[in-house]
Amino acid sequence: SSGINAEYGGIEVEEHDNEGRVITAEYENFYLVNVYVPNSGQKLVRLDYRRTWNSAFLQYCQKLDEKKGVIIAGDLNVAHTEIDLANPKTNKKNAGFTAEEREDFSTWLEAGFTDSFREFYPEKTGAYTFWTYMGGARKKNVGWRIDYFVVSSRLMADVAASEIRESVLGSDHCPIMLLLANPAGEKEN
Numbered sequence: 269s270s271g272i273n274a275e276y277g278g279i280e281v282e283e284h285d286n287e288g289r290v291i292t293a294e295y296e297n298f299y300l301v302n303v304y305v306p307n308s309g310q311k312l313v314r315l316d317y318r319r320t321w322n323s324a325f326l327q328y329c330q331k332l333d334e335k336k337g338v339i340i341a342g343d344l345n346v347a348h349t350e351i352d353l354a355n356p357k358t359n360k361k362n363a364g365f366t367a368e369e370r371e372d373f374s375t376w377l378e379a380g381f382t383d384s385f386r387e388f389y390p391e392k393t394g395a396y397t398f399w400t401y402m403g404g405a406r407k408k409n410v411g412w413r414i415d416y417f418v419v420s421s422r423l424m425a426d427v428a429a430s431e432i433r434e435s436v437l438g439s440d441h442c443p444i445m446l447l448l449a450n451p452a453g454e455k456e457n
Contacts, residue, residue, distance in 0.1 A: 272296060279328035284321050292332070298423060299332045303342040308363035315368060318345075322372040326379060333380065337420035339446065340381070343398075344416050348373045348383065351393045352413040364414060376418060384417040384430035384446060395432055398441045406440075417446040426450050 273294040278285030293300045303325070308315040332338050346369045350356035359365040377383065389395065396411025405411060417430055428449040434442045 279325055281324045281328070284324055290325070290328075298337040298339055298420075299335075301329060301332070301338060301340045301342075303340060303344070305343060305345045307345045308366065308369065310363070312361075312363060312366065315363075315366065319368060319372060322369075322375075326372075326376060329381070330379060333420050337423035338381075339420070339423065340416070340418040341444075341446070342416070343414055343441065344373070344418070345414055346370060346373050347412045347414055348386075351391070352396075354394075354396070354410040354412070364412060380421050381418050382421045382424050384419045384424070384427055385413070385432065385444070387424060387427070388430050396434065397432055397444055401440055415441055415444050417444060419446075 275292040275294075276288075278288065278290045287306070289304045289306065291302045293302075305325070306314055306318045306321050308318045329338050329340060345364050347353040347356075347359075347365050348370055353359060353365060356365065360367070363369075385395070394409055396409065396413050397415035398413075399406035399409075399411040403410075413432070417427075419427060426448050427446060429445070429447040431445045431447075432442060433445060436442050
């Protein structure tokens with residue numbers, strides 16, 4: 269189904285919108301928000317900014333969610349739990365796996381959003397979407413799951429599948445896929 273409207277302006281917060289991280293497409297029954305969340309950086313130099321951005325982005329998505337369900341897709345730059353990366357113990361103070369970033373992601377889940385992949389595969393290990401180019405990480409499957417479809421919980425009944433396409437090469441990330449059982453919200457006969 270074609271979108272009703274697309275917004276390329278970001279999250280309506282000037283401080284954050286100059287980095288061009290968000291595109292929102294409005295469909296009849298949901299919003300699709302494509303995002304590239306700021307990385308906290310080497311030595312966590314952008315962690316404070318990242319946390320401010322996380323809060324503003326959540327508020328933006330909650331505002332959309334008041335109108336209709338939201339599907340957030342993209343690189344969220346966080347491995348939420350220890351099973352979402354190959355080496356959790358050695359990464360606790362690194363960007364993407366700090367306690368603060370993980371807490372912010374938990375806030376999303378408490379606010380009525382669902383990590384669609386973990387809904388289908390709550391205990392699956394070795395399921396990653398990003399591998400550094402260094403040291404043959406992809407071949408060894410030493411990766412991180414940082415790309416997500418986060419879905420308004422009320423839309424999860426319409427999600428038929430949430431998959432990682434790890435065999436697709438060409439980048440340090442692999443594609444992820446969300447299959448909606450009834451994307452147009454059509455009534456079955």
